[in-house]
Amino acid sequence: MSSRFSAFEDKLYDRFGPVGGAVLSFLFEIVQIVIISSAIIIPIRYFLIQPFYVKGASMEPNFYDQEYLIIDELTYRFRNPFRGEIVVFKYPRDRSQYFIKRVVGLPGETIEVTGGNVMVYNTEHPNGLVLEEAYLEESTTGKVRVTLGDNEYYMFGDNRDSSLDSRSFGAITRDDVIGRVWVRGLPFSRIGTFDLPSYNL
Secondary structure, eight states, rough: OOTTSSSHHHHHHHHHHHHHHHHHHHHHHHHHHOOOHHHHHHHIIHHHEEEEOOOOOTTTTSSSSTOOEEEEGGGGGSSSOOOOOOEEEETTTTTTTTEEEEEEEEETTTEEEETTTTEEEEESSTTTTOOTTOOSSSOSSSEEEEETTEEEEEOOOOOOGOSSHHHHOOEEGGGEEEEEEHHHHHHHHGGOOOOOOOOOO
């Protein structure tokens, strides 16, 4: 046998002949490729990034139904979510479901929805400040006031009139968060990454 064959392949050719040996050698290479690829892809898929399809209209006009997103699961292993980031999290009332919303209230803050606005009370603004949200096309309905715990976040959909969010199910915990939206992959006309919005805080 030529020296280009491994000892294992030599045995295949000796036992099964040129044709059988070639077929089995090819299959063996395929198995090797699958194993190596899986060793690379599986950790990336389960620990670094994962795909997510938007369902519903709660994040319009910034995210539409059936848009394909890539979720960054790595960043929040090193820091906490920032205000304004879009995150995917487990729905507190049914953890088999995943929601996409925007982080608006941070741990330790008091969030109040009143007069169509979101008020934020924190150490910098103890008397409260109306949060200016440039990405909204409408006011925020409802009447809510809640003080967040050290591990809690208050989430809103960008389409406030059509969003099931923290106004309904309350704050979420840090452990509920899966990751932040990193890239929009589809449709091709809307591919891109996302900048953190500026606030008046």
